[in-house]
Amino acid sequence: MKYKNFLIRLFDLILVLGLLAGYQAVIYSRDKEATIAELKSQVNQLQGEKEDILEAAKNSGKLGEGGASAGQAGTYKDGTYTGSSQGFGGAIKVKVTVSGEKISAIDIIEASGEDEAYLSMAKDIVKTILDKQTTEVDTISGATYSSTGIKNAVGQALEGAAK
Numbered sequence: 001m002k003y004k005n006f007l008i009r010l011f012d013l014i015l016v017l018g019l020l021a022g023y024q025a026v027i028y029s030r031d032k033e034a035t036i037a038e039l040k041s042q043v044n045q046l047q048g049e050k051e052d053i054l055e056a057a058k059n060s061g062k063l064g065e066g067g068a069s070a071g072q073a074g075t076y077k078d079g080t081y082t083g084s085s086q087g088f089g090g091a092i093k094v095k096v097t098v099s100g101e102k103i104s105a106i107d108i109i110e111a112s113g114e115d116e117a118y119l120s121m122a123k124d125i126v127k128t129i130l131d132k133q134t135t136e137v138d139t140i141s142g143a144t145y146s147s148t149g150i151k152n153a154v155g156q157a158l159e160g161a162a163k
Contacts, residue, residue: 077098077101077161078101079097079098080098081098081157081160082109083096083156083158083160084153084156085151085155086149087146087150088145088149089111089114092146093109093111094150094154095107095109095157096154098161103154103158104130105130106154114146115146118143121147122140122149124140125137125147125151
């Protein structure tokens, strides 16, 4: 008889705990769905604002069809220019070649103080600058100082190429 009452109470306790856990899971799921819906709404609102800003910039003539700022792409004098800036381990010197009023090549001519691992990661920024035809690009995560040095050196070189 003792064990029978104990087992009934134990079963009741397990049942109540199971119901509470199920209720908590439902509440958590509803909160998560509400948060996701709110975030989706915010994303849609921000995308609309972005489109409005881009449209206003295009209408004002400050944004070309390619998305690059007017005054950035296609406004350089042809030639070869050099620039230098501080990287992670010292000065980084670059040679920027402009042809057809666009940046056609970027060569790192000196980066002797740079750690090779950081420098090899940072070199990815060169392709991004060439693709976008501007130095207004994000730095490379994991090689922030080295990629910033390359980006700033290219920017310094392009100051001499600006029309």
